[in-house]
Amino acid sequence: MKTFGYRLRELRRAKDISQRELAEKVGVDFSYISKLENDRLPPPAADTILRICKILEASPDELLAATGKMPTHSKEMLGTSAAAQQFVRQAHEMDLSEDEWGALTKRLRRLRS
Amino acid sequence: MKTFGYRLRELRRAKDISQRELAEKVGVDFSYISKLENDRLPPPAADTILRICKILEASPDELLAATGKMPTHSKEMLGTSAAAQQFVRQAHEMDLSEDEWGALTKRLRRLRS
């Protein structure tokens, strides 16, 4: 598995911008980006990852999954609903595979069709 | 809506134990329980809520939902899977109702039948 930092560097280089430019647009210090890319610091807050991905025009799923963190709004949505909590516990018990999660997402899309 | 503290007090009294006894079993200071019950401090960490609910033999969903927090193991399960993240984002976009979450949980149970 690629580290968070390695993948971040790949994404930034793909956009061909410097650490300083990315940092400024994201709103953090450029030295922070450097340390992240070298895995010298733990990954940033989930919300910061979202901002980074927006600038780099990348899907946040990959980088977020590499950190195990969840964005604030996701936590809120899941956290404030008892029914959602129940769902999550059930999913945890079943230890779903990636494919099963995919199937559920499909199912979800059809839920209102 | 009942506050976290109010509901905690209800649950503790239902078990008919003192703040001190609950606190000792949970592993926190008894004055902490007092402040929680009077909503003088923000709710504890999600994992502490789980311990409290275990002692009080109550389902954690209600108290957890009152705080908007998620247990560590739930966050890990969801956070480390890109497919799960995608699911969560989709769910967020759709802004599911409690009933819809319930339907999904049912669906989940049948997923392997």
Add this chain to the structure above:
DNA sequence: TCCGGTGTTGACTATTTACTCAACATGCGC
């Protein structure tokens, strides 16, 4: 009446999180 059990309050603290700031290194064009 005083004492043990209970609850409340204010002040303080330890840890973690999420970074910043200042300084230095390195490569490249000119």
Add this chain to the structure above:
DNA sequence: GCGCATGTTGAGTAAATAGTCAACACCGGA
């Protein structure tokens, strides 16, 4: 061989999180 853009590193920090500790107040029974 200077200047400038870029990247790296060590030390430090601001805010949030999750509580603790000591002191006091109240009440019912012996």
